Amino acid sequence: METQLGAGYLETASAPAPVVGGPAVGRDVSGVLMPGISRGLTAIASLLLVGLFLVPLWRVQLVAPQYPEGLGMRIGINYITGATPTDLRNINGLNHYVGMKHITPDAIPELRYMPWIVGGLILCGLTAAIVGRRKALTIWLGAFLLAGVAGLVDFWRWEYDYGHNIDFEHAIIKIPGMNYQPPLLGVKQLLNFTAVSWPDVGAWIALAAFGIGALALVIAIRTRVSSGSDASSR
Amino acid sequence: MRIATIRRFSLGVYLAGALGVGANACAPTGKSSATTGGLLAGDAASRTYVPPGSYDEYYAFLSGGFSGQVTVYGLPSGRLFKQIPVFSQFPQTGYGYDEDSKSMLTTTFGQIPWDDSHHTEMSLTDGVPDGRWLFINGNNTPRIARIDLKRFETEEILQIPNAAGGHASPFATPDTKYVVSATRFSVPIPQNDVPITSYKQNFKGTISFVKADEPGKMDVAFQIMMPGYDYDLGHAGKGPSDGWFFFTTYNSEEANTKLEVNASQADKDYIAAINYKRAEECVAGGKGRKFGGSYVHNYVDPATRIARTETKTGVTMLYPADCDGLVYYLPTPKSPHGVDIDPTGEYIVAGGKLATVIPVHSYTKMVKAIANKQFEKTIDGIPVLKYDAVVAGEVKNPGLGPLHTEFDGKGNAYTSMFISSEVVKWKLGTWEVLDRIPVYYSVGHIMIPGGDGRKPWGKYLLALDKITKDRYLPTGPEGSRSAQLIDISGDKMKMLLDFPTMGEPHYAQAVPASLLQAGSVKFQKLAENKNPNVTASEAAGGITRTGKRIDIKMIAIRSHFAPDNLEGVELGDTVYFHVTNIEQDWNIAHGFAVFGANNSGVTLPPGETRTVRWVPQATGIYPFYCTDFCSALHQEMQGYVRVSAPALHVPLSANISKVAQTQSGRMPKEHGEK
Numbered sequence: 001m002e003t004q005l006g007a008g009y010l011e012t013a014s015a016p017a018p019v020v021g022g023p024a025v026g027r028d029v030s031g032v033l034m035p036g037i038s039r040g041l042t043a044i045a046s047l048l049l050v051g052l053f054l055v056p057l058w059r060v061q062l063v064a065p066q067y068p069e070g071l072g073m074r075i076g077i078n079y080i081t082g083a084t085p086t087d088l089r090n091i092n093g094l095n096h097y098v099g100m101k102h103i104t105p106d107a108i109p110e111l112r113y114m115p116w117i118v119g120g121l122i123l124c125g126l127t128a129a130i131v132g133r134r135k136a137l138t139i140w141l142g143a144f145l146l147a148g149v150a151g152l153v154d155f156w157r158w159e160y161d162y163g164h165n166i167d168f169e170h171a172i173i174k175i176p177g178m179n180y181q182p183p184l185l186g187v188k189q190l191l192n193f194t195a196v197s198w199p200d201v202g203a204w205i206a207l208a209a210f211g212i213g214a215l216a217l218v219i220a221i222r223t224r225v226s227s228g229s230d231a232s233s234r
Numbered sequence: 235m236r237i238a239t240i241r242r243f244s245l246g247v248y249l250a251g252a253l254g255v256g257a258n259a260c261a262p263t264g265k266s267s268a269t270t271g272g273l274l275a276g277d278a279a280s281r282t283y284v285p286p287g288s289y290d291e292y293y294a295f296l297s298g299g300f301s302g303q304v305t306v307y308g309l310p311s312g313r314l315f316k317q318i319p320v321f322s323q324f325p326q327t328g329y330g331y332d333e334d335s336k337s338m339l340t341t342t343f344g345q346i347p348w349d350d351s352h353h354t355e356m357s358l359t360d361g362v363p364d365g366r367w368l369f370i371n372g373n374n375t376p377r378i379a380r381i382d383l384k385r386f387e388t389e390e391i392l393q394i395p396n397a398a399g400g401h402a403s404p405f406a407t408p409d410t411k412y413v414v415s416a417t418r419f420s421v422p423i424p425q426n427d428v429p430i431t432s433y434k435q436n437f438k439g440t441i442s443f444v445k446a447d448e449p450g451k452m453d454v455a456f457q458i459m460m461p462g463y464d465y466d467l468g469h470a471g472k473g474p475s476d477g478w479f480f481f482t483t484y485n486s487e488e489a490n491t492k493l494e495v496n497a498s499q500a501d502k503d504y505i506a507a508i509n510y511k512r513a514e515e516c517v518a519g520g521k522g523r524k525f526g527g528s529y530v531h532n533y534v535d536p537a538t539r540i541a542r543t544e545t546k547t548g549v550t551m552l553y554p555a556d557c558d559g560l561v562y563y564l565p566t567p568k569s570p571h572g573v574d575i576d577p578t579g580e581y582i583v584a585g586g587k588l589a590t591v592i593p594v595h596s597y598t599k600m601v602k603a604i605a606n607k608q609f610e611k612t613i614d615g616i617p618v619l620k621y622d623a624v625v626a627g628e629v630k631n632p633g634l635g636p637l638h639t640e641f642d643g644k645g646n647a648y649t650s651m652f653i654s655s656e657v658v659k660w661k662l663g664t665w666e667v668l669d670r671i672p673v674y675y676s677v678g679h680i681m682i683p684g685g686d687g688r689k690p691w692g693k694y695l696l697a698l699d700k701i702t703k704d705r706y707l708p709t710g711p712e713g714s715r716s717a718q719l720i721d722i723s724g725d726k727m728k729m730l731l732d733f734p735t736m737g738e739p740h741y742a743q744a745v746p747a748s749l750l751q752a753g754s755v756k757f758q759k760l761a762e763n764k765n766p767n768v769t770a771s772e773a774a775g776g777i778t779r780t781g782k783r784i785d786i787k788m789i790a791i792r793s794h795f796a797p798d799n800l801e802g803v804e805l806g807d808t809v810y811f812h813v814t815n816i817e818q819d820w821n822i823a824h825g826f827a828v829f830g831a832n833n834s835g836v837t838l839p840p841g842e843t844r845t846v847r848w849v850p851q852a853t854g855i856y857p858f859y860c861t862d863f864c865s866a867l868h869q870e871m872q873g874y875v876r877v878s879a880p881a882l883h884v885p886l887s888a889n890i891s892k893v894a895q896t897q898s899g900r901m902p903k904e905h906g907e908k
Contacts, residue, residue: 069820086757086818086819089818090817090818093791093817093819094792097867173866
């Protein structure tokens with residue numbers, strides 16, 4: 001889903017570039033230039049996304065009577081790990097009792113696509129900042145929003161599969177009607193475990209980046225900038 | 235109104251106590267249920283109450299005495315956390331039974347499955363307990379063990395050659411360069427078949443300095459040949475007296491029979507003051523003699539975690555006559571037991587167990603007396619200093635049977651009184667008795683956390699008692715020993731808690747929990763398990779034959795063994811089960827035992843491998859199972875070994891269970907896993 005989105009976006013994003021080269025004057029929105037502050041904010045928003053390569057997006061914490069210290073998962077754009085080096089192994093070990101699949105990061109294709117999508121967003125955002133056209137920023141924000149929503153939907157789908165795709169043939173504990181889907185956001189009781197799912201630093205960074213981008217657009221809309229004055233301000 | 239009620243209640247308690255005494259002559263505890271040493275019971279309870287889920291303030295390590303082990307308690311709660319096996323086999327974990335640890339108990343006499351452990355001593359940095367290691371001595375077959383305090387496991391045991399009765403041990407120098415061992419029983423050295431009545435001609439004592447500051451490398455640095463007395467206890471100097479070591483002696487009469495009478499004749503025995511810096515000089519100067527003596531060194535290989543054994547021969551022996559200034563005798567009344575050095579390093583306190591005073595020597599006076607050659611006589615090249623020239627003072631009328639002294643770091647000393655069964659607090663310098671508190675009963679050692687070091691944590695004192703009698707509900711002729719926790723933070727000592735101990739707690743060490751808590755290992759990392767018989771993943775187990783030897787490699791994980799069905803073992807084979815707990819989770823242990831095995835089951839801490847040897851005695855089917863309730867399906871964690879007649883030629887086979895197969899296909903690879 002994201003791949004299509006990413007590829008589609010890349011085409012769209014690269015499209016405005018030739019327009020810049022032409023004499024962009026007139027009422028065509030694509031030709032409206034953004035004020036410097038908007039372009040700066042767009043650049044900041046894009047560069048903030050670099051943080052997604054450094055910190056996890058989401059965290060899932062599992063606490064049970066026997067696990068007062070908790071078992072944790074950290075989900076980044078290109079990895080799923082345990083909160084400690086052995087947590088994932090232990091989560092997988094426990095899940096075998098109810099017949100859940102093991103979480104095998106290598107087998108999750110999203111973890112391969114996501115870095116490219118985020119990388120694309122960064123490059124295109126920077127391009128939009130350099131080009132300085134309002135339309136480019138609008139498209140960028142739209143693509144960003146789509147990527148975010150699609151990411152959450154995809155994460156929910158993965159959680160659904162993880163919690164529902166039970167190997168009943170080998171499951172040791174079988175509870176009719178029970179599924180083990182962890183919550184997307186919030187708290188849920190899964191047998192003896194209380195699962196807590198919450199955005200990690202990366203998600204807050206992405207939200208902040210989107211907010212800054214949106215602010216840039218609002219400022220751009222409210223400020224009338226002609227190509228001439230823009231050129232002189234340089 | 236309220237006061238009246240309390241009075242009536244107190245009266246009731248008093249009457250109940252009195253009636254109790256009347257009904258049962260040996261129940262003096264009736265009164266102590268209302269008050270404990272002047273402190274209201276409720277106050278004492280709040281001082282020792284550690285709420286569920288909360289932690290104690292101190293780790294305390296108590297010697298297990300004739301159990302041969304060490305026990306770990308929390309203070310102030312008195313809760314028992316762990317028994318650390320040291321010198322004795324421990325079927326609870328398989329220590330000393332399994333193929334990995336049995337070598338720890340090797341000596342020149344073969345495997346000795348027991349010893350009488352006496353004194354715990356923590357490693358020191360600058361004279362203060364540092365939480366790296368705990369040392370403890372074996373008295374019967376002289377040995378010193380080192381316990382690692384990250385794992386709380388015995389990792390090294392060194393036998394002491396040319397010795398018998400390693401009692402004055404394993405006290406450490408302020409930098410832990412050396413721990414010592416001195417002979418409580420003099421014997422012919424080297425050993426020799428002589429009439430026992432030739433004691434005075436043939437029997438000798440030795441004092442050993444053991445290099446201790448490198449894990450896995452403990453060794454005898456040098457020994458000192460001493461007159462044939464009984465060397466009882468020791469302590470290193472500190473501060474100004476750093477570089478000296480002090481040992482008590484008794485039986486300077488050199489009696490060989492009925493010592494209780496014959497060794498109690500002399501007015502004074504001695505404290506031996508040993509200048510070990512001088513000893514180092516003499517050894518470096520070639521004044522030591524090459525001396526025989528075989529001894530065994532056992533240590534846990536850090537990579538494989540398997541105990542290794544090496545036999546060593548020969549030591550450097552120093553004779554006081556060859557090395558002047560090495561040893562001096564300080565006359566000390568009457569068969570002194572403990573010798574304790576105050577935190578400043580100036581005072582040398584002796585527990586003259588038959589004396590009516592506590593004599594205290596002065597280090598400064600001792601140095602002056604040596605310079606002025608104030609000698610009474612010389613024994614085997616050892617000058618005896620004049621008592622008046624070295625004594626700093628005497629604590630008068632302290633009680634009966636003074637044994638051991640500890641310090642609070644505020645200028646006070648506390649001495650245990652074995653016969654009058656009390657702890658006496660007195661002031662260093664003025665020698666006046668400040669306070670006394672009864673203990674139950676016949677106290678031996680006492681322990682203040684860090685109280686034998688340079689900076690005591692002077693808040694609690696633990697009395698370690700020899701006799702318990704009526705303190706707890708009776709349990710037949712053999713009861714436990716006991717310990718009492720005493721608050722020493724104020725002017726008056728206050729009894730807080732009374733709890734039973736394992737074996738006989740000769741001595742103890744305690745340090746603030748913060749010193750050890752964070753460093754405690756949670757599990758062995760599987761990737762760092764270099765045991766040659768490790769099975770790191772579900773599918774890697776199997777069975778192999780080498781002549782009459784069968785090796786079975788298997789894993790344990792919640793809740794199965796893999797493989798769990800084994801065939802092809804023949805009667806006459808010796809089977810080695812190498813079981814690896816591949817859990818990587820805190821406190822998730824498994825156990826392993828096989829029907830009919832002539833040794834012990836084993837516990838399997840997470841990430842570790844244990845090998846159990848089994849010689850089947852008859853053909854048939856033998857179940858094995860997990861002995862540590864590990865999970866909801868622990869009862870299902872079992873398997874079978876088939877033992878066949880050789881004539882049947884049953885082929886070797888090891889299955890991987892269906893569950894294990896499924897899981898091995900679904901299990902993600904861990905970092906470092908093949």
